[in-house]
Amino acid sequence: MGKSASDGILDGTLDAIASCTTLTICAGQPTSYAQIATFALASIVIDSGDFSKANGDVDGRKVTVAGQADLDIDTSGDADHVVVDDGTDFMVTTVTTQALTSGGTVSTNDFDFENGDPV
Secondary structure (H helix, E strand, O other), rough: OOOOHHHHHHHHHHHOOOOOOEEEEEEOOOOHHHHHHHHHHEEEEEEEEEEEEEEEEOOOOOEEEOOOOOOEEEEOOEEEEEEEEEEEEEEEEEEEEEEEOOOOOOOOEEEEEEEEOOO
């Protein structure tokens, strides 16, 4: 017998991601919540309206984080990761490296986190 999971099970993780309240652009990959501030170049407050769930691109389910426009850059550095967090837990993804300069602004594109079907 094969493995399967209903959308509701797969959506559990995605619901946790969709409860995040901050999006941070980082230089380096934070491996703990405390490190987000260490690597932060720019951040913005987000809410449930910035997330949407749908079927995954291949299978399973995904949550898409809406692009954010004109975030103030607080610290210069090479942006290579984006983090969403809820003040305790977080999710990290990579982005194409871009040099950011303090005092400028940066925008993000939509991006998603995907939960595949069990294999």
